[in-house]
Amino acid sequence: MKVIICTRDLQFGGAGTHIRLLLKEFDRLDDIDRILIIGPNKSERFSSKTQFELLQPIGRNFIVRQPHFAIACKKRIEKILKKEKYDLIHTHHSFLAEDFKIPMITTMHTLNYFMMARNSKTTPAIKFANLFHRIYEVFDKQTIMNSSKVIFVSQNSMLQAAQRYATYYQRFIHIPNFIDVKFFYPFDETKKTLLREKYKLSLNSKYFLFVGRLEPLKGILSLIRAFEEFNKKYDSVELLFVGDGILRRYVSGFKFVKCLGKISYDRMNEIYNLADYFVLPSLYENFPIAVLEAMSCELPVIATDVGDVREIINDNRMIIASPQAEDIIDKLEMLMSFSGQEIDKIRKANRKRVEEQYSCERNIPRVINIYKAIV
Structure with missing residues (x-):
């Protein structure tokens, strides 16, 4: 099995930790023959079957970074697929709203809809941010439409999404965040x-x-x-x-x-x-x-x-x-x-x-x- 993984974040903490732990496990599995990671930086050393395509987001905030990464990632994937066959794409970025003619799985670490809901205060900065969250929610929906499966790390988020995107509920699955319990353990x-x-x-x-x-x-x-x-x-x-x-x-x-x-x-x-x-x-x-x-x-x-x-x-x-x-x-x-x-x-x-x-x-x-x- 050959897999493309797309992510804007490989730093430890939150989604970055989740993705790094996935990659570490994938690298040792016989079920996966090749992993191509499209992201902003390389992770720790893996075997030769794991390769990186570096792609740096531009901009300081989500208003610029999210659409820039999505557009650049789309072009990069299209270029890769012309040269080499892959079995699926697994994106950890809800802006990858394209149909690449191969199965795509999306892991939702959050949604623009939820970001709007959390911003209950009405300062000018939050109003401005919410305007873009509202616009960008279109990409969330398009990504869900083009995904064979949508993994939610949060059960609460999945239930909210099921109400908002009820047509696609059968594609949703909850797999929570996870950690390495052998690394995080109590000392004497x-x-x-x-x-x-x-x-x-x-x-x-x-x-x-x-x-x-x-x-x-x-x-x-x-x-x-x-x-x-x-x-x-x-x-x-x-x-x-x-x-x-x-x-x-x-x-x-x-x-x-x-x-x-x-x-x-x-x-x-x-x-x-x-x-x-x-x-x-x-x-x-x-x-x-x-x-x-x-x-x-x-x-x-x-x-x-x-x-x-x-x-x-x-x-x-x-x-x-x-x-x-x-x-x-x-x-x-x-x-x-x-x-x-x-x-x-x-x-x-x-x-x-x-x-x-x-x-x-x-x-x-x-x-x-x-x-x-x-x-």
């Missing part, structure tokens, strides 16, 4: 102590970890306000931020914050094992991979009820009612009230859930089965 206490010394963190503090972009949409401002009050009530509690963004300088100014900045993927298992808890107060998410990574490392996770978060965590106690400071405080205090025995129970349940539902071993074969069914 001795190793955790050595880690804190390595990163110069207090051995006596309780650390609440956030991983992601440091921007308002992630609920960072409410989290800081909540922690200001929480910090007055509890001694030796600190926020640990990993990521970059427009709020990095702001959060770094608080005494109860440790900001580690961007961390390479190969060190992220260490980062999760530095912390005692994980918090995600986002205003919007689709299917946050960071929650899976934290749970796989046996961190208790509290998060807002966005995207598929409630389904992932599977414990209503851990759902933050809203991304408001007072609701975040309620859950922070709840975690502090749990006995050691209850925390251990949550840790073990989190690890088990990820192993059983969200591992590469469980979900990547499902993608391969779709390939086999349509070729």
